[in-house]
Amino acid sequence: MTFDVIVVGARVAGAATGMLLARAGLRVLVVDQAHFPSDTLSTHQIQVPGVARLARFGLLQPLLDAGTPPTPHVRFQRGGAVVEGEFPAYQGVNMMISPRRTILDALLVDAARAAGAEVREACSLVNLVKDRDRVGGVQLRDRGNGRVSTETALLVIGADGKHSKVARLAGASERRTVPPATFAFYAYWDGLPVKGGEIYSSSGSAASAWPTNDGLTMTYVAGPIADFEAIRRDPTAHLIATLDKAGSLGERARAAVQVGRTRGTSDLPNLVRAAYGPGWALAGDAGLVMDPITGLGIGHALRDAELLSSAIVSGLAGSRHLNGSMKGYEKQRNHQTKAAFNWTLDVAGLRGVNEIEEGLFRTIGADEEEASQFFGMLTGVVPMRSFFSPAHLIRLIGVRDFLHLARARSRQEPSEPPG
Numbered sequence: 001m002t003f004d005v006i007v008v009g010a011r012v013a014g015a016a017t018g019m020l021l022a023r024a025g026l027r028v029l030v031v032d033q034a035h036f037p038s039d040t041l042s043t044h045q046i047q048v049p050g051v052a053r054l055a056r057f058g059l060l061q062p063l064l065d066a067g068t069p070p071t072p073h074v075r076f077q078r079g080g081a082v083v084e085g086e087f088p089a090y091q092g093v094n095m096m097i098s099p100r101r102t103i104l105d106a107l108l109v110d111a112a113r114a115a116g117a118e119v120r121e122a123c124s125l126v127n128l129v130k131d132r133d134r135v136g137g138v139q140l141r142d143r144g145n146g147r148v149s150t151e152t153a154l155l156v157i158g159a160d161g162k163h164s165k166v167a168r169l170a171g172a173s174e175r176r177t178v179p180p181a182t183f184a185f186y187a188y189w190d191g192l193p194v195k196g197g198e199i200y201s202s203s204g205s206a207a208s209a210w211p212t213n214d215g216l217t218m219t220y221v222a223g224p225i226a227d228f229e230a231i232r233r234d235p236t237a238h239l240i241a242t243l244d245k246a247g248s249l250g251e252r253a254r255a256a257v258q259v260g261r262t263r264g265t266s267d268l269p270n271l272v273r274a275a276y277g278p279g280w281a282l283a284g285d286a287g288l289v290m291d292p293i294t295g296l297g298i299g300h301a302l303r304d305a306e307l308l309s310s311a312i313v314s315g316l317a318g319s320r321h322l323n324g325s326m327k328g329y330e331k332q333r334n335h336q337t338k339a340a341f342n343w344t345l346d347v348a349g350l351r352g353v354n355e356i357e358e359g360l361f362r363t364i365g366a367d368e369e370e371a372s373q374f375f376g377m378l379t380g381v382v383p384m385r386s387f388f389s390p391a392h393l394i395r396l397i398g399v400r401d402f403l404h405l406a407r408a409r410s411r412q413e414p415s416e417p418p419g
Contacts (some may be wrong), residue, residue, distance in 0.1 A: 001154055002153065003154075003238075004021070004154050005026055005027075005029075005152055005156075005157060006155075006156045007031070008032075008155075008157065008158050008166050008285065009031075009103075009158065009159035009160035009284070010031065010108075010112070010119060010126050011034075011108075011159070011161075012033070012105065013283040013285070013286070014030060014157070014160070014284070015105065015106045015111070016301065016306075017159060017304070018030035018112040018115075018119070019112040019117065020057075020115075020309035021117070024309065024313045026313070027119070028116070028117040029153070030117050030118070030119045030120070031119075031121075031123040031138075031239050032119075032120075033122065033123065033125075034068040037103070037105065038105065038106075039101055039102050042101045042186075043101070044099065044218055044306070045096055045197075045295035045300040046097060046299055047089075047295065047298075047378075047379040048094065048095065048376075049090060050298055050302045051093045051096060052091040052093040053299075053418035054125065054307060055235060057170050059108070059111060066107070066289070067212075067214065068096070068098070068103065068226075069098075069211040070096075070097060071097060071150070071197050071210065072376050073183070073195055073196030073197070074087070074197040075197070076109065076199045076375070077246070077247060078353050078357075078361055079352060079353040079357075080360075081358045081365060082365050083364050083365040083374055083375075084371065087381070088376040090376075090381040091143055091230075093250075096197060096210075096281060098197075099213060099343075100214070100353040103213055107406030110356065110372070122139070122144055123142055124140065124141050125138055126139040126148055127139040130153070130278075133177055133278055134279040135155075135279030136153070136156075136279055137150060137151055149265045155279060155280065155283070156170075156280045156313060158170070158281070158283070158287075159251060159283045160185070161284070161285050162271065162286070164273075164286035166280060166282065166286065167282055168392060172273045172277065172282060173273065173282075174252035174271060174272070175274060176270075176272040177270070177271050178269075178270035178316055178345060179269070179270045180221040180266060180269055180270070181268075181350075182230075182293060182348050183222065183223055183231070184221070184271050184293075185220070185221050185235045185238065186220050186262070186263050187218070187236070187258055187261075187262045187263075188218055188219075188258070189218075189256040189259065190216055190258075190259050190260055191257055192209070192217040192218075192253055192256035194217055197209070197211075198246070199211075200247060201350070202352055203351060204223065205222065205223050205245060205350060206223075207219065207222070207246040208316070209249055209404035213249050219239065219243060220294050221291070222348075223238070232264065236258070239254060239262055243334070265317075268291050270290050270341070271286075272334070272337075274285050275326070275329055275331060281308060281312075281326060283301070283304040283305060284297075284300070284304055285301070287304065288333065288341075291344050292345050294340065294343065294344045296380070300337065303333075307332050307333060308380055311325040311328060312325065312326075339384040339385060341383065343384055356401045357405065359401065360393070370396070374388060389405075
């Protein structure tokens with residue numbers, strides 16, 4: 001074998017996986033059709049656990065040095081209820097960050113190279129090399145000169161996004177598929193002040209604002225996917241109209257200068273694929289992707305990189321059979337994502353809040369510690385099952401309102417676990 005592992009895709013999941021494997025002493029090739037720095041449509045947010053991982057990887061300080069603003073403070077509004085506060089500390093970190101992808105992805109690619117991985121940019125996957133049913137390498141095309149080459153490896157990782165070619169060619173089964181519910185539009189603003197992150201949700205729409213590099217603020221808006229074709233004709237007008245429903249965001253955006261065009265998409269699947277098979281594995285959106293409305297994608301990509309690289313090193317070192325290690329990776333991924341996946345589907349329904357739910361959020365917003373725990377739940381530090389446990393909800397809103405809330409929730413379509 002030319003390499004121990006070949007990683008297809010060099011954005012967050014792929015570059016981070018390649019970096020960690022190379023740091024462990026494996027022979028790693030990472031390929032991507034892009035040339036970095038390269039931008040991509042993104043919500044930008046890295047939740048607190050992801051920031052903690054970047055700190056462990058030694059990459060948080062370089063991102064901060066590049067002008068990425070720390071975001072320890074968040075304002076959340078759903079209906080008429082407002083929750084405002086700070087994130088709880090997790091592994092010494094109590095902030096989110098929202099770096100531009102031109103900065104984050106390039107930093108990870110450079111880190112993979114510095115760790116000893118070979119990184120080939122402007123290089124696309126043509127096909128997988130197979131021996132019967134087992135993947136044993138890749139055919140690659142240099143996008144500069146058009147030459148096709150073959151590289152072999154013990155394992156090929158698909159980190160090539162939600163429409164993963166590796167997953168398709170490997171025949172990765174789909175464990176769960178939920179149709180897209182929303183569309184999203186994004187814009188950058190110069191001169192749009194924010195104290196920290198801002199999140200707004202109401203019936204039929206959602207919006208958020210986050211500070212990013214170069215003194216800019218990124219705004220995101222979401223709406224029902226059925227409205228996308230009509231709205232895409234003038235996305236900026238729709239974006240501003242949605243921001244007008246989000247506190248004073250619309251007013252602040254009108255007083256700011258938009259930088260670049262408004263970009264958007266309706267290609268927002270909710271999909272869980274098998275995480276591995278004979279000679280292949282998937283990481284990041286290639287294996288599990290959900291609506292961006294909860295801003296969890298980058299953090300999940302970093303988590304997958306850490307879990308998958310650990311499983312591979314353990315399996316190839318002989319301390320545990322590789323197949324058993326990969327099975328453990330998929331189990332961990334699914335377990336750590338199940339509650340967030342279902343929560344995301346619920347939020348993407350854009351159904352607004354009823355009177356009892358609004359009262360719940362008002363109660364949370366009136367208590368500094370509860371607000372911190374709530375933001376800890378949103379960011380993945382506090383378990384959702386714990387925060388929304390019957391005992392905790394009864395303490396917040398009482399038995400009567402809890403029973404009304406439980407009945408209302410039970411009438412909604414039940415959610416299935418992702419794996």
